[in-house]
Amino acid sequence: MAPMVRVGTLPMRLLALEMGADLVYTEELIDFKLxxxxxxxxxxxxxxxxxxxxxxxxxxxxxxxxEKSKVILQIGTADVGRAVRAAKLVENDVAGIDINMGCPKEFSVKGGMGVALAANLPKAKQILSTLVKALKIPVTCKIRIKKTVEETIEHVKELETTGISAIAIHARTRDERPHHKPHPEVIKAVCQEVKIPVICNGGSKEIEKHSDIYKYKELCGASSIMIARAAQWNVSIFKKDGKMEPVLDVIQKYLKYAIDYDSTAMNTKYCIQNILLSLQESEMGRRFLDAQIMEQIAEVFGMKEYCKKKQLEQQMKQAELEQQENE
Ligand code: FNR
Incomplete structure (x- = not known):
């Protein structure tokens, strides 16, 4: 599952793994914040x-x-020192570190992060090679394709020299938006020229069912496929038996993890909204939009009692731990 701000938090990552995803990326975390x-x-x-x-x-x-052996933490950075310190902080708790070199948002680009690093190859290479040397876990990066196939191949070859373990490539240029058609043929050309595993991203509109993942993999010749929106809409896309689950079942499973791991109502609501999509217009959708706290969200999906029970258990455990500390 691809890195997705707000969506790629612990409950969605665990559900993606339960459904069959091989690796899950965190949302992008800015080095300063970490x-x-x-x-x-x-x-x-x-x-x-x-x-x-x-x-x-x-x-x-x-x-x-x-999730320890399956989670890749994505860092947003423009500075080698900060990148290394941030990666070191989490190194013992994650399976790998990814550097975001593809985000075209103003916030990232202005700060020299994301796709700005694609225009600053020496900086990009310095960050990656220093991380590779400093860390005992694999380092990867996520980029976008360049304007031409040749430029893209050249760019990936340069990044490959840093010792990264794999590269994720979003098959769109920095100026293309998610509704634009991706270019899997560019990925195919890159895969033929480089040795490291290439993870192809950008095909969510073409990936409607599990078997489409393999078709896409065949089409672009990549080692793996990275999925963002198709997972955000219905994470059961990862199920290896191909049996996609109804969105209300997915929401209940997601909500269970969100309750178990004490997610905020705001984050939970955002993720569920992206699963419900047009169902938000329904009576149930309106009740959901009115919900403010976890218990109210859970009530809409028939999980109020579960939520109350879990929250009580968590409070009791907290009290017990505090008491032990005071003894
Ligand atoms: C994203 N994307 C993204 N990319 C990234 O490198 N770091 C991030 O934190 C995010 N955040 C994010 C949030 C949300 C809600 C979406 C939908 C997307 C981009 C994403 O990883 C991916 O590159 C694109 O969505 C294209 O892939 P799909 O959607 O066609 O599979």
Missing amino acids: LKCKRIENKVLNTIDFVDESEGNNVVFRTCEK
């Missing part, structure tokens, strides 16, 4: 939390043992 965090072992949830104490104990990244 560097403000303290690593905390959360004994209530059995998670590792990276918490920003200066921002009301905001959980910037939450992970757990279950």
